[in-house]
Amino acid sequence: MAYSDKLIDHYENPRNIGTLDKNSEDVGTGLVGAPACGDVMKLQIKVGPDGLIEDAKFKTFGCGSAIASSSLVTEWVKGKTIDEAETIKNTDIAKHLALPPVKIHCSVLAEDAIKAAIADYRAKATQKIVKPVEQAAEAAE
Amino acid sequence: MTVLTQIRRNDQPIYLDYQATTPLDPRVLEAMMPYFTYKFGNPHSRSHAYGWEAEEAVEKARGQVAKLIGADEKEVIFTSGATESNNLAIKGAAEFYKDRRDHIVTTVTEHKCVLDTCRHLEQQGFKVTYLPVQKSGLVDLDQLRAAVTDKTVVVSIMAVNNEIGVIQPLAEIGKICREKGAFFHTDAAQAAGKIPLDVEAMNIDLMSISGHKIYGPKGIGALYVRRRPRVRLVALINGGGQERGFRSGTLPTPLCVGLGEAAEIAMKEMDAESKRLKKLQERLLKGLQSKLPEIYINGDLDHRIPGNLNISFAYVEGESLMMGIKGLSVSSGSACTSASLEPSYVLRALGVDEELAHTSLRIGLGRFTTEQEVDTAVEELVRHVNKLREMSPLWEMAQEGIDLKSIEWAAH
Numbered sequence: 001m002a003y004s005d006k007l008i009d010h011y012e013n014p015r016n017i018g019t020l021d022k023n024s025e026d027v028g029t030g031l032v033g034a035p036a037c038g039d040v041m042k043l044q045i046k047v048g049p050d051g052l053i054e055d056a057k058f059k060t061f062g063c064g065s066a067i068a069s070s071s072l073v074t075e076w077v078k079g080k081t082i083d084e085a086e087t088i089k090n091t092d093i094a095k096h097l098a099l100p101p102v103k104i105h106c107s108v109l110a111e112d113a114i115k116a117a118i119a120d121y122r123a124k125a126t127q128k129i130v131k132p133v134e135q136a137a138e139a140a141e
Numbered sequence: 142m143t144v145l146t147q148i149r150r151n152d153q154p155i156y157l158d159y160q161a162t163t164p165l166d167p168r169v170l171e172a173m174m175p176y177f178t179y180k181f182g183n184p185h186s187r188s189h190a191y192g193w194e195a196e197e198a199v200e201k202a203r204g205q206v207a208k209l210i211g212a213d214e215k216e217v218i219f220t221s222g223a224t225e226s227n228n229l230a231i232k233g234a235a236e237f238y239k240d241r242r243d244h245i246v247t248t249v250t251e252h253k254c255v256l257d258t259c260r261h262l263e264q265q266g267f268k269v270t271y272l273p274v275q276k277s278g279l280v281d282l283d284q285l286r287a288a289v290t291d292k293t294v295v296v297s298i299m300a301v302n303n304e305i306g307v308i309q310p311l312a313e314i315g316k317i318c319r320e321k322g323a324f325f326h327t328d329a330a331q332a333a334g335k336i337p338l339d340v341e342a343m344n345i346d347l348m349s350i351s352g353h354k355i356y357g358p359k360g361i362g363a364l365y366v367r368r369r370p371r372v373r374l375v376a377l378i379n380g381g382g383q384e385r386g387f388r389s390g391t392l393p394t395p396l397c398v399g400l401g402e403a404a405e406i407a408m409k410e411m412d413a414e415s416k417r418l419k420k421l422q423e424r425l426l427k428g429l430q431s432k433l434p435e436i437y438i439n440g441d442l443d444h445r446i447p448g449n450l451n452i453s454f455a456y457v458e459g460e461s462l463m464m465g466i467k468g469l470s471v472s473s474g475s476a477c478t479s480a481s482l483e484p485s486y487v488l489r490a491l492g493v494d495e496e497l498a499h500t501s502l503r504i505g506l507g508r509f510t511t512e513q514e515v516d517t518a519v520e521e522l523v524r525h526v527n528k529l530r531e532m533s534p535l536w537e538m539a540q541e542g543i544d545l546k547s548i549e550w551a552a553h
Contacts, residue, residue, distance in 0.1 A: 003464075011464055017532045034550030035496035035535055038458055038475060038484065042534035059534040063460040063475070067532070 003064065004098035010068035015075050018057040020044040025128060028082075028121025030113045039066045039106065043113035045077060045085070047121055053077050053085055058113075065103040069093050069110035082118050154470045155514045159448055159507030160303050160331060161472060165399070166356035166508070172402040173358065176395035184392050185383060195394045202401025206363050209404040210329075210348060211339035215368060218384040219397050222362035223330035224254040225377070226349030227297070229364055229387065230326045231258045233374030234295045234347070235267055242294035246323070248272045248280055249490045251299050255328055259297075268292075276492050277441035278307035286317050293323040295347070300332030304474065304487040304503055305440030306449025308336060315344030324372055330354050330362075334407025335415065335446050340365055346372050350404075352396065356508060357403030361396035364388075414508065418447035421506050421515050425450060428519035433526055435539075439474075439488055439501055448506045451488075453497040454522075456536035457529040462502060465525035469518050474501035496535075496545070 003011075019042075022029045026047050033040040039062030046055040056074040060067045072093055077085040093099075093107035149156060149164075156164070176198060184199045186192025200214070207214040220226045235245060247259055249271045259269045270288045274280055280298060289296060296318050301308050311327060318325035326347035329338060333348075334355040340348060348365040352358050366372050366387065380389025407414075429436055435455040451474070454462060459475030474485030475498070484498035493501075504518070530536040535545060 008464075011461070014532060019537065031534065032551065035499070035545060036494070036550070038496075038499035040534055040550075042537075059532050059537060061456060061533040061535045062458050064464040066458075067461055 003100075007065060007068045007097040007099070010071040010097070011064040014058075014067060014071040016055075016057050016071065016078075017059060019059065020046050020055065020057050025124050026121075028117040028119070028124065030116025030118075030120060032112045032116050033062070033066075033109050035061065038062060039109060041066065041070045041109055041113040043070060043073065043110075043117045045082070045114075045117045045121060047082060051081050053080055053082065062106065062109075063103070065097070065099055065106040066109060068097050069099075069106045070113060072096060073110045073114055077114060082121060085114055086118055088114055149509070154468050155517060157469055157471045157504050157506065157510070157514075157518060159505035159510075160306070160354075160503060161505065162353045162359065163356045163507055164509060165353075165358055166403060166406060168406060169357055169399050169402045173395040173399040176398050180394070182394070184394050184397075185381070198394055199392050199397045202397040202399075202404075205401035205405045206350065207365075209333060209338070209408045210345075210350075210365060211341055212365050213368065215385075216340075216365055218364050218366060218387050219392055219400070220362045220364055220388055221360055223252075223328060223349045223351035223354075224362075225388075226351075226362050226364040227252070227254050227326075227328050228258050229374060229377050230347040230349060230366075231255065231295060231297055232262065232377060233387070234324055234326070234372065235262050235265075236375040237373045238294045239267070242292050242323075244268045244270070244290060244292040244294065246270045246272065246285070246288050246293055246296040246298075248274055248298055250274050250278060250302055250304075250487045251297065252303055252328055252330070255297055255299070274490055277444065278302060278305050278439075278487075278491055279441060279444060280309055280314070282310065282313050282317065285314060286321075289317060289321040289323050291322065293321065295324045295326050297326040297328065299328040299330075300338065300348075301329070301335065301446050302440070302487065303331050304485060305451045305491070306331070306445040307440045308332070308444045308446065311338075311343045311345065318346075319344045324367075331446065334404060334411065335448065337411070340367065350400075352400040352403060355400075355403045355407050358396050358399040361393060361400045363400065415447050418506055418510075421510055421512065422447045422450060424512065425504065425506070425515050425519060428516070429522060432519070432523045436526075437497060439491060439493055450504045450506075451501060452504065453493065453501045454526045455497060455500055456533045456539060457500050457526050459500055459502055461529055462500075462522075462525055465529065466518075466521045468521055471505070472503045474503065475499045 020027045042059045048054040058070040060070045090107040090111040182191025182195035184195035204214040324346040330351040333350045346367040350363040352361040437453040439451040459473030488498040
């Protein structure tokens with residue numbers, strides 16, 4: 001199977017490998033895939049006070065295409081708002097890396113990973129807003 | 142004549158996939174060359190010296206193959222390879238004896254060409270029992286004994302598995318088959334020339350052999366067909382009645398000569414070569430085990446040809462590992478290397494967890510593998526497994542003490 005230069009570059013020099021503090025309020029974590037299926041992606045975003053994604057990290061268990069797809073999306077989401085990041089499509093990832101048809105599911109997984117990370121961040125942010133309200137309610141009682 | 146002496150160019154990766162195919166031994170090529178050129182006669186031409194010369198070469202080769210497996214030369218027929226031999230043995234016997242016997246016994250870890258042949262026969266109305274294997278990869282003899290009935294025409298069990306290299310208890314299987322009156326066919330593509338085989342002592346009635354797995358040419362194989370008690374087969378290919386009517390078509394003289402020469406060399410060098418390979422196998426395994434935690438050998442290590450290791454590198458997906466070790470040519474049981482996206486059915490049959498099956502590599506050592514190459518392989522594997530584990534979320538979770546089985550993964 002011949003892979004594109006871009007894919008090989010992301011595999012050999014993956015961007016943004018690492019881990020952010022998953023308990024931090026400004027970090028959203030997405031963990032998608034399953035070991036039994038042969039690919040698991042963990043993607044994390046850190047959102048700054050200005051609402052922009054200031055950092056993104058990933059770790060991936062999977063084939064070269066899965067690693068490259070997740071590496072690529074960490075690059076793409078940085079500097080974007082979460083609403084913008086949410087619009088990243090698996091087809092864009094597949095096109096950019098010239099994924100062979102049998103590897104399209106890797107790009108689908110990468111899209112799922114971003115969505116999961118954003119959902120996690122939003123859930124935390126909602127809690128942050130809800131908490132003071134609840135506290136106020138409790139105080140009133 | 143560099144082509145005759147050099148197996149690997151310096152710019153090529155180290156070849157560690159000897160179960161897929163083997164390079165032609167330069168000595169084999171040398172024996173073949175005249176039959177491509179001035180000794181070009183048709184071995185079936187009876188009227189002139191060209192034909193006689195070719196026939197003599199073919200018959201010598203037949204004898205060389207027969208000797209390797211303790212057979213009589215009249216019992217060896219040439220085919221295009223082990224796939225054809227397996228097809229002919231199983232379909233040929235099933236078809237011939239179908240009025241009396243309509244049952245076939247095989248195992249779930251056979252090569253696809255045996256399994257697919259059996260599936261085909263099921264569609265024709267035959268019954269097939271697919272025996273499971275134990276965790277070791279070996280067939281359970283009690284289960285085999287229970288499966289073979291007076292309706293069983295042929296029991297087809299491979300001698301050595303192509304993925305995990307385990308050696309089945311051939312003599313015991315042969316004994317059971319003989320007691321029950323079923324023919325014993327063994328696919329010996331990975332076994333011939335590597336372990337001692339004796340069709341008499343092991344009660345083997347049909348045996349498939351491949352040329353290119355034993356440093357011979359591609360495109361040739363052989364089928365041993367027992368004469369006493371006689372095994373009868375319906376031919377797959379009809380024509381001029383060559384090869385005792387089992388396989389019509391003009392014999393490819395140079396390929397036959399190559400198979401014969403390869404068989405003779407393998408037989409002569411078997412003892413010394415298997416000792417040498419055993420040392421290399423141990424060196425490889427010890428090298429990896431001393432530097433990498435959490436690696437697992439798939440299949441029984443003791444009942445295994447020395448030229449094979451099948452190892453799971455937990456938390457590292459097999460295809461991504463192969464992409465990393467560019468200097469090594471190996472193969473993987475990972476789904477990502479197959480078009481079907483299913484991990485190896487052989488590993489699954491051993492009860493290897495799917496997640497571990499995805500992390501497996503098959504490393505094949507052979508005649509031209511050196512100690513230096515093994516050391517380089519260990520280095521490259523260790524480096525890339527460590528690199529990929531550093532970027533594996535599963536490795537990270539395992540290090541944190543999280544039980545991966547306790548997590549509800551979303552299947553996709």
